[in-house]
Amino acid sequence: MTTVDSRTGSTWLDLVLRFRALGLIVALVALVGVTTALNPRFLSGQSVRDLLFAAAVTLLLACGMTVVVLTRGIDLSVGSVLGLSAYVTGSALSATGMPTVFALPLGLAVGAACGTLNGAIIHFGRVPPLVATLGTLYVLRGVVYFAAGGSRINASDLPPGFLDFGSGDVLGVPYLFAVSVLVLAAVGVFLGRYRAGRDLYALGSNPEAARLAGVPAGRRLMTAYVLSGALAGLGGVLYAARFGTVDASAGYGMELDVVAAVVVGGVAIFGGSGTTLGAGLGALLLTVIDNALPVLRIDQFWQQAIVGALILAAIALDRLVSVRAARALRRKGSHV
């Protein structure tokens, strides 16, 4: 009656899970390969740097989104949080002459505050995450509009050190990308190897069982939203550093790209499974597509359509894999 050889089932499922990351890498390599074959400059140092610059912010936000989606949630407010943080940080740097080093903690704090708001509405107000963060998407953007109005922070207003951080690199890797990858790795370790991180998976996998097992759901949910907010806040700082120009529309509509990256990266939209590595690869893939289109002389208008098609393909693939896996397990595990 017990599964005699569950080893095979395990490795098989493992393969499927790893397959996702593998599939993404294959897609990335293929895309880069084809593009480079058509235009060798796509792999030039400058071009790769550009790509890493472009990926840095999406990567960071995808990381936070992963944490939230794992708990069966979603955070649609990331674009607005990014805008708010970018504007607050930018104006603090330009208006108050705050030292550059304080930019990161300030952005994190602004983001974390927004995340706390989201978490509180969701946990204490029992508002579904979709609705709550849709609401804060509006509200926070409105706050940015209030604060910024028609003004714009220009590169010339920002301290040179800050802009250097935005455009500089170590060994060809931009600082911004390095920061994102470090955060990605840290969050990855947190999710994979810490009790609190595993609790998030448990919450998304089976909320009722998590309650029975004594997982502190409220605290963990707050953690997830605060983390997502904080990373979006950090994203705002990176955004300001990279573009040098911040106006009230910074990060507008970004949530779509981030959700797309996460879904394409194999994080199950209904919680419980997925990794930051996958989400990061998803973000990278979308950025590469974005950058390859003009190089391939494909009409830029295709970009959004491709993102949409990728989301659909990714969730359909997930579904297919899980149906197959379930059927295989049932056949194997059945005692009939």
Next chain:
Amino acid sequence: MKGSKPMNRRRLTLLTTPVLAAAMLAACGGTTQGEDDGGGPAGGASADPNADFETGLTYAMLPKSVNNPYFEASSAGAEAAVNALGGEFEYTGPSDASASSQVSYIDTLSQQATDVLLLSANDPNALCSSLEQARAGGTVVVTFDSDVDPACRDLFVSQVDSAEVGLALLEMAAEQIDATGEIAILSATANATNQNAWIDVMEAELESNTSYADMELVDVVYGDDEDEKSFSETQGLLQAHPDLKAIISPTTVGIAAAARYLSGSEYKGQVALTGLGTPNQMREFVQDGTVTEFALWDPTALGELAAYTGAAAASGIITGAEGEVFTAGDLGEYTVGADGVVTLGPPTRFNADNIDDFDF
């Protein structure tokens, strides 16, 4: 889901047949493109060039969107003019640059019976019916920066003459690359009226002017007046065209983004960049050598002129007919051109020598 067959062919056919039949039937005598019955209202009033500016008029400025420094500057100019004229001024508009949002604002303003509406349009046609209603209610409609169908407004205050801008842009680019090599254009949106007029002028000039014979326009890309998109479009341009010598960006958002990209890349100093930009945004890049020279009109003066034009029309000094003359405060005397267009003047060129003299 088991048990549900979504595509019930029979029902789908049932559903579609009558609709299609109606469509086919209608197609026989249908309305197709080109047989429009259009025709806007035509002005019939006569002007009194000696009349005074009326005081106590209400002015509303409706920009493409309110979160744009360029329009903030225009609004400052307009407000100053309105104060000088003894009127009331309001700056209002949507936060997103869409035509449908502007329609709601125009409706609101026409209800409030605003005397003069200063508008930069997000779409040349979508606003027309609302503008007609506003004009029917006695509002004078003056467009600035971006025009609508001439039939739908009284006057258009153009920043510059299209030909002049196009020629100036091409001239600056040619000077910087010795009139040889590939050039590309980074524009705003593909249906922006002013952008396309300038691009047309440049294309025509490249064809006809022999001094530009060695220059080739290889690409036109659109950054949608979004910073990030313009940034990555610049990036794409340089990758797609390794031999590119110059980029012309006739939009303030585009040129700033392109300059920022160039200044941080290996192309800095290799690829020339010129176009239309504000001195405050470009100062840094002129100083670090990314950009040699660029041009722009003064948006504050544009707003000011728009306000005076509106005041003149509302006071009956002008009607929008070609050849009418009015005085726009300190800006001096202006003449109404064909199609009711008033032109601000030639663009100002900014370079390392004069850039510090401007603050906008």
Next chain:
Amino acid sequence: MSDDARLGEARPSERESTGKPPARALPAGPAGDAGLRLREAARALATWDFGVVAVTVGFLVVASMTVEHFGTARNAGYIILDLAPILLLALTMTLIVTTGEIDLSVASTVGLTSAAMGVMWNGGMALETIMPVAVLLGAALGAVNGLFVTGFGLPSLAVTIGTLALYRGLAYVLLGDTAVADWPRLFTGWTLGRIGDSAIPNVLVPMAVLAVICGVLLHATPVGRSIYAAGANPIAASYAGIAVGRLKFWLYVASGAMAGLVGVLWTLRYSSARADNAAGLELTVIAVVLLGGVSIFGGKGALPGVLAAVVLLVSVQNALRLAHVSTEALTVVTGSLLIVAVLAPNALGALRTALRRRRTTATGRTA
């Protein structure tokens, strides 16, 4: 039917001594019935959607008195024109959300049908053909959503986020950044026109007809009962013989067709077929549906509340504009209303539970 004879035997002859309080007597006879109806009417008035209706009416009255130009027939006409696309999309969105699903792609469907209209018009097709084809195109796009959601069993949130991007992207592929604007005045004039000499816009007629159809469908037909059942508990609904998947599929088709219709109206009203038409409108539509008292989890809600919420949101925006309040406030108001709409009932429920608990513990102590 022989039900009575058969079940007569099943009726227990003895009262069970289960220690439970005796059941309340069943209301019988016309007198009890009338009293019950009255009490029910009172209760119905205390529901969320009647609250929204009341707030809306209150707001309209107050705004008419305090905001200049608000209470005019002309302004009412503008409000109706502005709310038309939101209201139409909200009708089918209400049906979909009541089944516990969501359709975030509606605004993109509007954009794509609008762009397709532009392409067809440029291609020389007759507008009389283009309009029904656009509605059919919308239905087909809705069917794609339906197929992914019901056929493949994918979460509708993810599917329609995908098609939100896909449809908008395809709209750009079709028309790019250009606009097609030379629509015949005969048609554009109608979408803006008024009925006779009144201030009532023509579009009110199809709006009213469709609202009545959706309202009757949801509240007074077997299909409506199935919609509520599917939203309240899809499993129990399918155990009751409701083809939940098929039902949802057709609702997505309806939602797409409605978006196609809105695409036609939008294009003609603004005389402009553009890829970015109605961008972002899905958020407003979802906001009014939730504000109208429809539960995001399905199974709860009523159309009158949604209609009131549409009127409320659009007239608040209109009044703020007339009162020279900045645009930023609109964004904040929309977002806050959305959160409060869901938060308030939850908070009230929690409060009620807390009070009840205190009461029972109190009685427990005294007992």
Next chain:
Amino acid sequence: MSALARDPDPPPPVVSLTGVAKSFGAVRALRDAKLDLHAGEAHALVGENGAGKSTLIKVLAGVHRPDAGTVELDGRPVAFADTAAAIDAGIAVIYQEPALFGDLTVAENLFIGRQPKGRFGLIDRAVMNREAAALFARLGVHVDPDRPAKGLSIADQQLVEIAKALSRRARVLVMDEPTAALSGVEVERLFGVVRSLREDGAAVLFISHRFDEVEALCQRVTVMRDGAHVSTDLLADVTVEELVRRMVGRELGAMFPKQVVEPGPVVLEVEGLTREGLCRDVSFTVRAGEIVALAGLVGAGRSEVVQAVFGIEARDAGQVRVGGRGLPSGNPRAAMRAGVALVPEDRRGQGLLLDLSIMRNATITRRNRLSRFGFLVGGAERRAARDWSARLNVKYGRLQDPAGTLSGGNQQKVVLAKWLATDPKVLVVDEPTRGIDVGTKAEVHRLLSALAADGVAVLMVSSELLEVLGMADRVLVMREGRIAGELGRAEATEEAVMRLATGQEAAA
């Protein structure tokens, strides 16, 4: 009620619950529960479905907060704020239904929230897997600790739950029907482990429907009925018959008023019914006027069979015929048209639209027939709902109240009402009396019996052996997805059914 007698000086209880009450809306799950658990002793808690056992456990586990009464631990009153507090206090619970995290590995399911930590507070997966493997070895089962819990068989899931509870080294171990899905060998291993825990001084609370297991493991037994404590005795002092009498609270004859009916023609024919991995080659018939019971262990495939008969799930092979006419696979609407009705197993999950009104629930199956020209207007639904509620003696406040506010028994009556309203020829009932009070239970039984007498073919799935034996004309026993045997009313005894269900002599 019977008091504790002749108990030689019991040590003070580790856990003591007195006067505990708990209501969910109109449902009074516990009225006056009482329970004392002693160290080093296994205590059986018996009672019919719906007697309040599971709720009592959840109070003990910190899932529910009691409305009244006290919970004492080592003589001190405690109020668990949540499950974590109860776990910290040393209470471990094996729930009736396994609640695992499908996406996490088996080992993580065991150690969630207390995974062994290595350097920098990182989880040490190697140690965790090793400890998990050791636990499984102790239970004598083979489950790979590193595989995801998704896809485990019910028995394996239950074993993981058991291992989870054991790994907590709890002072109080609560087991809510842990053996419902286990084979004899596995049960024996489990008991071995529990005995050694007991000898180490743990207090064990054991809930089971199987008296042989109770006798094999426990020293003391508490009987509950309708949410209240009935009696507590040393097991040695009471007979099984006496316990059953106390559980039921009345004579068995009154509880199961089976009328003898001469069966009519065959109405329902099932032939070779197969669902991949769930049931295989199931064939049987039900005649008009007959009550046929499907018995077997949890997970034996009984519900899966009736779901396929009704068409909620498609079948992979086989035929279902009603009145000689074949039913298409996976089409409940066709089954309804042919006169089949299914009262499902999970009343709240499958049977009711809890948030919708009683009226809507009672009439949802007849929404088309009640409409005029496609419209549901006037009071047709109200009249029908009121009619049927009265016939089945449903106790409700207003027809507009959500069905979720009714008590379990009345909820079940609403489900029955909505199906009886369709005038079925074949009535399939899956666990018809789960979680309802004794009085309503008798009513339901009477109703089923009356329906059969009126010529309806009744197919009943039940885990309650007394119910199966009391109500069925024939008993089909399922094991591992197949029909293991058929017993006539005369030959159907508890032993015979269990023998077929487990495929061996019951664990002694």
